[in-house]
Structure formats: C-alpha cells, structure tokens
Amino acid sequence: METTRMTMAQALVKFLDNQYVSMDGVETKFVHGIFTVFGHGIVCGLGQALDEDSGALKVYQGRNEQGMAHVATAFAKQKDRLQIIPCASSIGPGAANMITAAATASVNNIPLLLLPGDAFACRQPDPVLQQVEQESSLTITTNDAFKPVCKYWDRVVRPEQLMTAMINAMRVLTDPAQTGAVCIALPQDVEGESFDYPDYFFQKRVHRITRPVPVPEEMEDIAEAIVKAKKPLVICGGGVRYSKAGAALEAFCQAFNIPFAETQAGKSACRSSSPYNLGGLGATGNLAANSIAEQADLVIAVGSRLSDFTTASKSLFKNPDVKFVSINISRFHAYKADAVKAVGDAKATLEALTEKLSAAGYRSGYGEEIAQAKAAWEKEMAFLAGYRYDEKFEPLIAARNPATIEEFVALTGGEVTQVSALALIREMLCDSDIVVGASGSLPGDLQRMWTTDTRDAYHMEYGYSCMGYEIAGALGAKLAQPEREVYAMVGDGSYMMLHSELFTALQERKKINILLFDNCGFGCINNLQMSNGIGNLATEFRYRDNGDSLRHDGALIPVDFAKAGEGYGLKTYTARNLKELKDALEDARKQEVSTLIDIKTLPKTMTDGYRSWWHVGIASTSQKEGVQRAYAEKEAARRQARMY
Structure with a gap:
C-alpha cells in the first residue's frame, strides 16, 4: 500500500480538492475553495497547509465568521447544492459565530462544511485562550454547540480519524435528503500532527446524486x-x-x-x-x-x-x-x-x-x-405598483401611525412606498438578475409581487429568516454566477446587524447591488406588536429622550447609509422618490464596482396578509383591550386550524 506522510491539515486540503459530484451525467468539482477568518486555532495548522499547497482551491478572506458562512450557504444554494465553499475559523468566538449560519444551512437543507479549530487534544496547555471550560467534562468545547444545528458532527482527535470523518461528511453533504451543515472540529495540535496516509484516500471521488423513484x-x-x-x-x-x-x-x-x-x-x-x-x-x-x-x-x-x-x-x-x-x-x-x-x-x-x-x-x-x-391578483398588483401613501386609501397594514409617517418625511424627505418601489425595481431589472432576501417585511412583499421566468433568479432564505444573510447571500450568489447581476433586498435593521461581507465583495471585485429600504426601524416586527395590541416598544429607531425613561420615545434617528457605504468604496445613491430610484437603478447597472441605493421608504407601506393567518403567541391575560381582542381572534383562528 502506497502512503504519503503529511499533516492532518495537509491531508484535509488534498482530500477536499479531489471531491466531485455527478448529477444527470454532468460532473462538477464539489469543493470550490475555502473561506476563513484566520485565528490562532487554525492559522498555523490549516493555514499552513493552504499556504504550502492549496491545489485548485481558492482561499477567500472573510470579515465575520457568520457572514462568510452565509456567503458559503448562498453559494451552495445558487449552485443547486452541487458545489460548496467550506468555512474555517479559530476556536472560541470564531467558531461560535458560525453557529447561526449552521442552523440557517440545516433548516434550508443546504450543504455547508464548517471546519472550526478546537482546543488541544493532548490537553497539555489547557485551558487555552478562548477555551470554554465545563466542570462536568473536559471534552466539551465551544464546538459542541454545533451538534443541535448540524446534520453531522465529528471531532478529529487523532490524524488518522480524518479519513472516516471526511467520508461521512461527504456522505451527508451530497445526500439531497440529509444535507445541511456539517461540522468537523479540528483540535489545533492535531492539525499539525503527521500520519502516513494511504494514497487511495486522496483519489478522485465522484459522489453520485441520483433520482430515486418511489416504490x-x-x-x-x-x-x-x-x-x-x-x-x-x-x-x-x-x-x-x-x-x-x-x-x-x-x-x-x-x-x-x-x-x-x-x-x-x-x-x-x-x-x-x-x-x-x-x-x-x-x-x-x-x-x-x-x-x-x-x-x-x-x-x-x-x-x-x-x-x-x-x-x-x-x-x-x-x-x-x-x-x-x-x-x-x-x-x-x-x-x-x-x-x-x-x-x-x-x-x-x-x-x-x-x-x-x-x-x-x-x-x-x-x-x-x-x-x-x-x-x-393582477388588478391588486396594479394598485400596489401605483400606491402612494394618502389618508384616503385604506391602510395596507393595520398598525398605521400617521404621526410617524409625517416625522419620517420631515427627517428624510422620503416619499417612496415599499410596494411601489418593489414594483418599479421589478420593472427595471432584467429577468435573469438575481434578487436575494431573508428577513423583515421584504420577503412577504417579494413572494407576493416578484415575478420571473428565469430559473434560480429568486434567492430567498426564509427557512430560518436570518437577519444579516442578505448581503452575504448576495456575494455568495455572485460567486456562484458571476455573469449575472445580483441585488440584495435588505432593510435598515438587517443591514446594521451584519453587512461586513460587502468589503469581501469589494476585495474579490465581485459586483453586488444593495437595495437598502430605510424606514427607521424593524418595521415588520413593529407591525406585529402593534397589530396585536402591544405598544410601540423598541422596534423603531428612536432616541431615549430622557435617561430615566423606560422607552425610546424620542425622535426618529436618521442614518445616511449612502455616505457610510461610500466610505467602504461603494458607488452609492440616495432615493427619496421613484424618479431618483429609477435614475439610481439605471446608473448602478453601468457600474463595475458594488453599489448601494439608500431608499428612504415610508414606514407602514408594505403589503398585509391576504386571507391568511399566522399563529403567534399572545398574552392570554392583559389589561389592554387591544391585546385581549388579539388573543380572542387568535384563539378563534386556532380552533379552526388543523392540529397536524
């Protein structure tokens, strides 16, 4: 038996570089590259291996571990699960940052391989920097937290264990029925340990994705x-x-x-x-x-x-x-x-x-x-496309607050309704353009209003509805299909939560377009609380007027997102009306660098449910008449719904 002596990390890289999938007779290289934010638990092991010989694998530099894993998830989704980008991090916070992304991938059945560094298998220097210690078991580290959100989990505590771990990882990642996040924890000392690996471990493997028919x-x-x-x-x-x-x-x-x-x-x-x-x-x-x-x-x-x-x-x-x-x-x-x-x-x-x-x-x-x-529905779509906020119209959502609208207009000059903006954007974009979304009220409006005849042009992460996926997801879609224009549909709340990978888009010279709907708050959740009789609490972006106040009850806080994006190196625009939005969309298409359009969007101008109900937990006891009414309505609907 022929063998090659190398470190566990070097063997991992060589193995990943030789994995392929085949579907309908078309063979695809399964592992495109590796995303990483190098830290002390990974840089001297896996980092050394990639530096010495990464084969055909590209190495991408992430900014936030959650963000880079979202990029990888979106990449695999846009590739119809036929190609992946594994993500590597240091131990501790670097690993923990990827847990949210692991859950996002698993819920959506998207293959995502995570390679977090881990504490020393030998335990000689324990506790090491960033190590979580549990008195009940010294085997527990941060990486054990991946177990509930992954479809397969393993820890390689001896270099030869890599072989069975990775074969099982590929089993899950390439199985349409089981795929999701896979975590292979890499103790940092074992990454550098050597073993005489049999050469057959590195042979080209083609994992066949078949089409089983029901019995x-x-x-x-x-x-x-x-x-x-x-x-x-x-x-x-x-x-x-x-x-x-x-x-x-x-x-x-x-x-x-x-x-x-x-x-x-x-x-x-x-x-x-x-x-x-x-x-x-x-x-x-x-x-x-x-x-x-x-x-x-x-x-x-x-x-x-x-x-x-x-x-x-x-x-x-x-x-x-x-x-x-x-x-x-x-x-x-x-x-x-x-x-x-x-x-x-x-x-x-x-x-x-x-x-x-x-x-x-x-x-x-x-x-x-x-x-x-x-x-x-076409008649309703025409109404939405021409909708302007005006008191003579029936509210699109129940929790309308005219005072907030007036304050927003005075602060920002914005007069764009969300539904009319989306209608215009759909008219302006090419049918082959990819739109990416995940959270807030935009997914509802997009599912109702967006149309396309081009396959895979609608990229929505709604299994986990993860805030912060949108911009990372746009980069992932662009890496997967660089020939297509990609648009991230994102609210201001989600943008502020996680937009770090837009810098990676600039670094990789992969143009993405960010359509940022700024309504000064978490508008979707504000609707949910107010329509169920709850007060306007911590969902709009307001100052706390008085330090002793229990609420943020001061003025709305305007943000110049275009100016902030300009500082990163984006080409930016501010759209306060439909004409400015139209002009911005036209010019953004001509750009070679990533763009951001700050759309000052009137609050409460998204669509509402159409003959549908959503079961949310509502207080059964309250002094507020609105909450009492919402609970009674919820119970009436629940009694009419199926139980399983």
Whole structure:
C-alpha cells in the first residue's frame, strides 16, 4: 500500500480538492475553495497547509465568521447544492459565530462544511485562550454547540480519524435528503500532527446524486388520491428547484389542469408566466394562491417541508374534506400533514406520475377559477405598483401611525412606498438578475409581487429568516454566477446587524447591488406588536429622550447609509422618490464596482396578509383591550386550524 506522510491539515486540503459530484451525467468539482477568518486555532495548522499547497482551491478572506458562512450557504444554494465553499475559523468566538449560519444551512437543507479549530487534544496547555471550560467534562468545547444545528458532527482527535470523518461528511453533504451543515472540529495540535496516509484516500471521488423513484405501492397510493380529487392544488417547494424539476411540474399541471403555488424556496423553479402559476402561498402569499387554496380538496406538496408560513399555520386549507399528498426525497418531510406519501426525487416522480395519470385519463374539475384568481391578483398588483401613501386609501397594514409617517418625511424627505418601489425595481431589472432576501417585511412583499421566468433568479432564505444573510447571500450568489447581476433586498435593521461581507465583495471585485429600504426601524416586527395590541416598544429607531425613561420615545434617528457605504468604496445613491430610484437603478447597472441605493421608504407601506393567518403567541391575560381582542381572534383562528 502506497502512503504519503503529511499533516492532518495537509491531508484535509488534498482530500477536499479531489471531491466531485455527478448529477444527470454532468460532473462538477464539489469543493470550490475555502473561506476563513484566520485565528490562532487554525492559522498555523490549516493555514499552513493552504499556504504550502492549496491545489485548485481558492482561499477567500472573510470579515465575520457568520457572514462568510452565509456567503458559503448562498453559494451552495445558487449552485443547486452541487458545489460548496467550506468555512474555517479559530476556536472560541470564531467558531461560535458560525453557529447561526449552521442552523440557517440545516433548516434550508443546504450543504455547508464548517471546519472550526478546537482546543488541544493532548490537553497539555489547557485551558487555552478562548477555551470554554465545563466542570462536568473536559471534552466539551465551544464546538459542541454545533451538534443541535448540524446534520453531522465529528471531532478529529487523532490524524488518522480524518479519513472516516471526511467520508461521512461527504456522505451527508451530497445526500439531497440529509444535507445541511456539517461540522468537523479540528483540535489545533492535531492539525499539525503527521500520519502516513494511504494514497487511495486522496483519489478522485465522484459522489453520485441520483433520482430515486418511489416504490410502486407509493406511486399507486398518490395516483389514487389524485384521481379522486376535483380541485387539487400543487405546492412547488424548494425540492423542485434542487431537483431541476420546474419544467416537469409545469408540464404535470398543464396536462391535468391543476394550479400550483410557490413557497419562498420554490419560487423561480417555474416560470411566473405559466397560466397555472398562482404565485406565493400562505402567510406571505397572495390573493390568487390563497383563495384557490381555501377551496382545494387535495394539496400535492412537491419538495416542501410545509412550514407554518406555507400553510398559514395549518389554517389555509379550509375545505373540510381536504387531503394531502407529499412527494419528497426526505421521508421525514414526506410524513408531514398526515399525507399520502411518495419518497423520491421530484422530477423523476412527477414524470412517472404524469404517465400514470395520463393513462387513467385524469383531469381536474377546475373551470375558469384559475384564470379568474390570477386576474384578480393582477388588478391588486396594479394598485400596489401605483400606491402612494394618502389618508384616503385604506391602510395596507393595520398598525398605521400617521404621526410617524409625517416625522419620517420631515427627517428624510422620503416619499417612496415599499410596494411601489418593489414594483418599479421589478420593472427595471432584467429577468435573469438575481434578487436575494431573508428577513423583515421584504420577503412577504417579494413572494407576493416578484415575478420571473428565469430559473434560480429568486434567492430567498426564509427557512430560518436570518437577519444579516442578505448581503452575504448576495456575494455568495455572485460567486456562484458571476455573469449575472445580483441585488440584495435588505432593510435598515438587517443591514446594521451584519453587512461586513460587502468589503469581501469589494476585495474579490465581485459586483453586488444593495437595495437598502430605510424606514427607521424593524418595521415588520413593529407591525406585529402593534397589530396585536402591544405598544410601540423598541422596534423603531428612536432616541431615549430622557435617561430615566423606560422607552425610546424620542425622535426618529436618521442614518445616511449612502455616505457610510461610500466610505467602504461603494458607488452609492440616495432615493427619496421613484424618479431618483429609477435614475439610481439605471446608473448602478453601468457600474463595475458594488453599489448601494439608500431608499428612504415610508414606514407602514408594505403589503398585509391576504386571507391568511399566522399563529403567534399572545398574552392570554392583559389589561389592554387591544391585546385581549388579539388573543380572542387568535384563539378563534386556532380552533379552526388543523392540529397536524
């Protein structure tokens, strides 16, 4: 047996450089590069290995460990999970910073390999700098905190253990049903220890991503359920995107006259212009999808994990006889909603099911309902595009506060409504441009209002709805598809929480465009608290007028985000009205450097729910009449919702 003596870290780099995936006969190098913020627990081990011989792996310099891991997650998502960028950090705070990103990847089923440094396996210098000590066990370090948010976790305490650890890491990362975050903790002394590694460990490995079809019995079960349905509705989930099943789903719906609606993860898997595409569904869904969903006697979930936003907390499907079918590569997700299940690849299953239903001569009982629902929503879209804040209009959301609007206008000069801005942006952007979002009220407006006929043009992280993902996500999408323009849709609150990787975008000369909606607060959560009878508490950006005051009850705090972005080296603009926004968008497209448009957006001008409900915890005892009313309404809705 031929062997090569090298350190554990050197062996890790060489192994990663030889991993490939194959899907539908197309082979792709699986590991693109490595993102890192070097610290003392990683720089002398993995850092030395990368410096000596990184092979074909690019090394990227992150600014914040959470941010760089979000970049890697977005990269893998935009690559349809066929390529990854592992992330390496020091021990302690560097590692802990990546825990949020690990959860984000796992919830969204996106492959993310994390390589945090760890305390010494030999324990000679314990406790080392940044080591968390637990009296109950000296084996516990910061990296144990990754266990609940990762799909696979390991710690390499001997150099030869690297081989089984990495084979198992690849098993999970390349499995469509199991993928998510993987953490391989690297004790800093072991990183530098040498071992005679067998050369076969470094051979080229091709991990095949296959298309399993459900067993015949399950195919019979779901076909039987569909044949009995008069008004079925298909849910297009993220699994449709990763299976590249958009065309198959459209063909399926057209063949049997079945409408379909999109989840946040599923949007852009299919063409928005399809006559059967109703758009976004659920708590952030639109009028067309939600009205049809209320009537459906069968819900066919394809590649969806059926989250509370998709099902409007299990209240959306109001037909008393409604049943569920679930097509999913994951048996865990397929079992949800007590569905008739078929465990298999979305594309392969839809194609097989199309043949089966065609042979049975099936067609749904829909008449003009689909076209009528779409026409009603188009009318609403036209209203939103032309919406201006004016007292004569009904509020788009219940928690309107005219005094705040007037104060905002006086401070910023802004007069742009969020919905009209989004309508203009959609009109101005090319269909192939990628929009990235994650948190606040923007995902709801985007799921309702955004349309595209280009695959993977809508990049929304809404499984974890992680504030701070947006700008890092835009960089990840740009690294994945550098030929396309990428736009980060981000609120001012999320921007201030985490925007460090915009500097990495500048460093890598990867142009991203930041569309920053500034409404002086956490507008989405402000709506939620005020519409449930709670006071305006710590969700708007206000001064504390009096040091003894319990509340931030002073004036709004304006921020010149354009000036701050200019200091980083971005090309920046401020848009206070639609003309300025239009001019900025036109000029930003001409730029080669990353851009930021500071859009002074009137508070309370986002869309509200369309015939949907979202279950949130509300106080059952309160002195406030508004809270009492909100609780009563919540309980009434809860009694009408499904339990499982």
